Amino acid sequence: MKIKRQKHAKKTISFYKYNFSFREPFQIIIDGTFCHAALKNKIQIKEQLPKYLMGEVQLCTTNCALKELETLPKELYGAKLILQRFQIRRCKHTNDPVPASECLLSMLGETNPHHYFIATQDQELTKALKKIPGVPLLYIIVNTMVLDKPSERTLKHVEAVQLGEIVNPSQQKSIQSLKEKEGLGKDGEDKRGKKRKRKSSNPNPLSCLKKKKKPLPPQCKKTDGEKKKRIRKKKRRPVGGEKAIGSDPTNA
Numbered sequence: 001m002k003i004k005r006q007k008h009a010k011k012t013i014s015f016y017k018y019n020f021s022f023r024e025p026f027q028i029i030i031d032g033t034f035c036h037a038a039l040k041n042k043i044q045i046k047e048q049l050p051k052y053l054m055g056e057v058q059l060c061t062t063n064c065a066l067k068e069l070e071t072l073p074k075e076l077y078g079a080k081l082i083l084q085r086f087q088i089r090r091c092k093h094t095n096d097p098v099p100a101s102e103c104l105l106s107m108l109g110e111t112n113p114h115h116y117f118i119a120t121q122d123q124e125l126t127k128a129l130k131k132i133p134g135v136p137l138l139y140i141i142v143n144t145m146v147l148d149k150p151s152e153r154t155l156k157h158v159e160a161v162q163l164g165e166i167v168n169p170s171q172q173k174s175i176q177s178l179k180e181k182e183g184l185g186k187d188g189e190d191k192r193g194k195k196r197k198r199k200s201s202n203p204n205p206l207s208c209l210k211k212k213k214k215p216l217p218p219q220c221k222k223t224d225g226e227k228k229k230r231i232r233k234k235k236r237r238p239v240g241g242e243k244a245i246g247s248d249p250t251n252a
């Protein structure tokens with residue numbers, strides 16, 4: 001079971017790396033609900049999360065998430081102690097804290113540009129997170145941490161990118177830099193024309209193939225000289241008839 005879980009996580013992580021440019025150290029925003037569940041199930045987030053995600057992680061939270069724990073019952077005091085140890089990422093609500101779920105959603109925006117993972121047990125928040133493409137989701141189930149598989153919305157986004165309907169910001173950058181490298185600026189059209197000409201005048205591969213065939217026979221002559229001689233003898237016998245068919249009955 002454990003190996004299977006790890007395998008799924010590996011697949012999911014490489015999905016986010018490839019399609020959404022996630023890089024280590026993974027930025028993981030954690031809320032009070034996740035900390036509380038971790039505490040209850042004796043999960044050491046700091047030790048276990050890097051192992052599970054097979055990479056460096058940066059555990060963080062927001063001021064709003066911390067503030068929310070203060071207002072909740074004392075049972076959650078332990079969760080607050082854990083959450084306090086994580087880096088606090090600046091949110092928009094410095095003077096006016098909002099519920100953690102609202103705050104975390106605001107950290108992601110529409111496209112999760114900072115490549116945050118979200119670790120939460122809040123089901124309402126989870127539902128909302130699944131509507132944003134490219135947000136890896138961590139939760140705790142039966143005393144283990146689980147990295148959720150990519151959401152439908154995420155998969156659809158990737159599909160659209162692959163079909164060329166959407167261009168990812170990161171891809172857009174690389175396209176631009178490629179264009180610059182090839183000098184496709186204002187004179188782009190002219191250069192494209194030249195490239196097409198090159199493509200049309202490309203009989204080179206064919207000539208290369210012929211060249212390859214030519215050097216082979218000489219090698220054969222050197223190494224398999226005897227075989228060649230035998231073939232020559234056969235050819236000599238039916239001198240009159242050029243066709244090889246004539247030679248067969250005479251040999252038999």
Ligand SMILES: [Zn+2]
Pocket residue numbers: 062063064065091092093094097098103104
């Ligand atoms: Zn906030």
